[in-house]
Structure formats: structure tokens, C-alpha cells
Amino acid sequence: xxxxxxxxxxxxxxxxxxxxxxxxxxxxxxxxxxxxxxxxxxxxxxxxxxxxxxxxxxxxxxxxxxxxxxxxxxxxxxxxxxxxxxxxxxxxxxxxxxxxxxxxxxxxxxxxxxxxxxxxxxxxxxxxxxxxxxxxxxxxxxxxxxxxxxxxxxxxxxxxxxxxxxxxxxxxxxxxxxxxxxxxxxxxxxxxxxxxxxxxxxxxxxxxxxxxxxxx
Numbered sequence: 001x002x003x004x005x006x007x008x009x010x011x012x013x014x015x016x017x018x019x020x021x022x023x024x025x026x027x028x029x030x031x032x033x034x035x036x037x038x039x040x041x042x043x044x045x046x047x048x049x050x051x052x053x054x055x056x057x058x059x060x061x062x063x064x065x066x067x068x069x070x071x072x073x074x075x076x077x078x079x080x081x082x083x084x085x086x087x088x089x090x091x092x093x094x095x096x097x098x099x100x101x102x103x104x105x106x107x108x109x110x111x112x113x114x115x116x117x118x119x120x121x122x123x124x125x126x127x128x129x130x131x132x133x134x135x136x137x138x139x140x141x142x143x144x145x146x147x148x149x150x151x152x153x154x155x156x157x158x159x160x161x162x163x164x165x166x167x168x169x170x171x172x173x174x175x176x177x178x179x180x181x182x183x184x185x186x187x188x189x190x191x192x193x194x195x196x197x198x199x200x201x202x203x204x205x206x207x208x209x210x211x212x213x214x215x216x
Contacts, residue, residue: 032068033075035061036091040083058091066097073105077112079120085109086123093127103131107139114143118151125154129161137162 035057061068068091076088092102106124113120128136140159146152 030064030067032061032064032071036072036075036084036087039087040081061091062095065095068095069097069101073101076105076124077108080117082119082123085120089123089127093131099131103133103136106131107136110139110143114146114151118146118148122151122154125158128158130165132158132162133166134162137166 038057039061061072072088072091076085079085079088089106092099092106106127109124110121125140128140132140137159140155140162143155144152144159146155
């Protein structure tokens, strides 16, 4: 018996909905790379908000902290997915733990990708605004002349932010006291009158001297 068109259409729609459903949540919360992939696929910028997709996975990564760093550092260097780089960079920034290994992996990621695939380096550079130090500034310096102007601006922004946070604001050059132009004008007039008075005095003195000589 042939299947009627409405029934066939309903079956196709049901199959499509099943395929479009979210992938199952990672069951192993110690598979940190799987958690990162899930966050990158579902909501790479949501953070650990309980109301948002992948919120629990974000929180699991943040709670793992330093335990997750070796796996995430390795994935950061190997991945070609900018969303994965973004998630890992945010986890490194927001979680607690020794940042030595994360920063080393982030420098490697930037050095490998900044020239050819800057989109992979940008999330790391943005994270360095709050996480980077002197070594990261040195790494960024070589990319200030990047042909991509937007990328170059991001590099300059990160360098300036790191410098301000690590070294503080530049020393202020003392400014000379403000000079009132009117006082300068008044002084010039005064000196002119004094010079004129001196000239008049000298002139009078010469006249008196000449008259005294004539009398003698």
C-alpha cells in the first residue's frame, strides 16, 4: 500500500529534527578537550552562565583549573579552529592555577599562526590584555608591522594594555608653569620706560657737564 504524501512529509520532518538536535553532552567531565569542543560548537562566548547553552561544560572546565591545563595547552597548539582557540584562551584567563604552561602554549600559538592565519592568534592576543606579561609583549612586538591593519591594531592595543598593567603609567614630564602673556607685555613696557629714563638721565647729565665746562 503506497505511503500517503502527508505521512511521508511528517516522517521526513521528524528525521530532520532528530538530526538537528544538539549533540549529547560529554559524559566524562575529565575529557577536557571534549568539553572544549562542546563549548566551541554550542556557545563559544557564553561563559559559565547556568542559563546558557554549554554553561555546565564551561563551569566544569573552570573548576578543573590547573588539572585541565596540559590537555588544553596541547590542543591550543594543534587546533585549526578559531572557536576552540577562543574557548581555551578564555578558560586560561578565567580559571585559577599556575599560568606558566598556558602562557607558553599561547605564545607558541601566536608565533605559529599570526602571519598566515591571524584569526587563530587573535583570541589569544585579546586574552593577553588581562593575562599577558613581559614575555608576551616581546612575542607581540614582532607583529606590530602586520599587513592586516586590524590585526596590527589589536597587537598595539594588547602591548599598551600589558605595559600599563605590568609597568604602570609612564612618568609624567613636569610642565613649566603657565605664563600670563599680559604680564610679559607689562614687563616689556616697564623695561622700555626704564631704558628711556636712563637715556634721558644720561642726556641731562651730558648737558649739565658741558655747561659746567663752559663756565669754567
